[in-house]
Amino acid sequence: MGKVVYYLTPSSFCFGVERAVNGLSAIVASHQPNGQAGPGDKVFCVHALVHNPKVTKDFEDRGVAFVESIYDIPDDDAVVVFSAHGINRVVLEQARARFKAVYNLECPFVSKIYQEVDASLQKGISTFFYVGKKYHQEKKNVVDYIQAKGGTVYVFQNKDQIPRIDPAVPLAALSQTTMDYAHVCDILKEIKKRYPLAQLLLLSDVCKATYERQVIVSDNLDKFEAFVVIGGKESNNSKELSDIGIKYGKKTFYGENLDDILTYPKEELFACDTVAVTGGASTPAEDIKAVFDFYRENGYEPKMLSL
Ligand code: SF4
Known part of the structure; x- marks a missing residue:
């Protein structure tokens, strides 16, 4: 068999991340219609909306400010958004009592x-x-x-x-x-x-999206020797995927995007004939695809592996 690169699905954005990203986009559109914060309509997101720096940067470019606590928000006229990771109900009530508008984009x-x-x-x-x-x-x-x-x-x-x-x-x-x-x-x-x-x-609270992204890896361990996981440094579900690769002896590479992956020596990236590429639930699909295309352009036959 020649060289093969597998694209694993499901990978990339899950339901909860899609919901949060679409939700914040809608909030920005309604409170900052020109894509710019004006007086009284500044949008603050408490913590990264999802754990991916590209997503954070995209919203920063649209005028959203990211803070770690409601106490970091100077203006009671602010629009406050809680991230997909959830929020302490006591803080949620404090925010509702204080700010102009509060949205909770916590995953269900x-x-x-x-x-x-x-x-x-x-x-x-x-x-x-x-x-x-x-x-x-x-x-x-x-x-x-x-x-x-x-x-x-x-x-x-x-x-x-x-x-x-x-x-x-x-x-x-x-x-x-x-x-x-x-x-x-x-x-x-x-x-x-x-x-x-x-x-x-x-009560096992591991969500379906996390579970499915793990199953497509563990069900196909016999098909690949090297494993590339694309995810933010704070993305726990991406790190768990990487840990599965390490646990089962795969040559595992982790990075936020292709640029990160290219910091590994080329001889290591191409050391194996079979490579699987995936990304966590907060990783934009284009960042996973860029790595998949990189292997394809370097002589690996592209194949899909789905649940
Ligand atoms: S990984 Fe699971 S809990 Fe987290 S946002 Fe996605 S669906 Fe929700």
């Missing part, structure tokens, strides 16, 4: 986690295990919300970090939407084993 899969927290609290469960990344925005907001409601939450990423608590304490397990699905299920199984008497709700 993230909203589901807040519903799970509320439902658990109503049942008297105020202790939570959260499987996720310590510094991720989605985690930060969920944890802040649980704590604001008087709950206790333990955040960890691996099985060996499962906390030891009183097994009689009613407990709910939550997870970040963009974690590795198999990894989360493994941890949830272990939690169940260790806390058999606890009132334990096992």
Whole structure:
């Protein structure tokens, strides 16, 4: 067999990212119709709308300012937008009370986690295990919300970090939407084993988009030796894809775009005859395609692999 480059789908924008990008575009169009912020209609987005710098830059060019907190917004007349990663409900209410207009572009899969927290609290469960990344925005907001409601939450990423608590304490397990699905299920199984008497709700919150982008990789591991993942440096679902490649011994390259990939030595990029190219849920399709085309132009036969 000659050299082959595979384009994996699904890859690139998921439903939640499309929804957030289209939502902010519509907000910009209605509040800054000339593409320029004028008095009283400045749009502020709290945190990157999605974790891709190209998307951020595109909205900055259209007059949107990105901040990390509502307290960074100087003007009560501002239009405030919350990103796809979700927002602590207490902060959301504070924003609604203060600003001219507030839009929450949180992905519905993230909203589901807040519903799970509320439902658990109503049942008297105020202790939570959260499987996720310590510094991720989605985690930060969920944890802040649980704590604001008087709950206790333990955040960890691996099985060996499962906390030891009183097994009689009613407990709910939550997870970040963009974690590795198999990894989360493994941890949830272990939690169940260790806390058999606890009132334990096992709720895998890994979203369908994340799961499907992982399955197309893990189902086709026998077809490629090298693996290129395109994603923002803060994009957790992109990093999880890259980790699958590393875990299964693939020569794995990670970058935000073709320029990043070209910083790897050419002999490494072309060391393998079979290469798969993908990108996370916040990666623009053209950035994945640019890498796919790069291999095609360098003698690799292009093929598609879909679920
Ligand atoms: S990766 Fe999942 S949770 Fe995140 S925006 Fe996309 S669909 Fe929503």
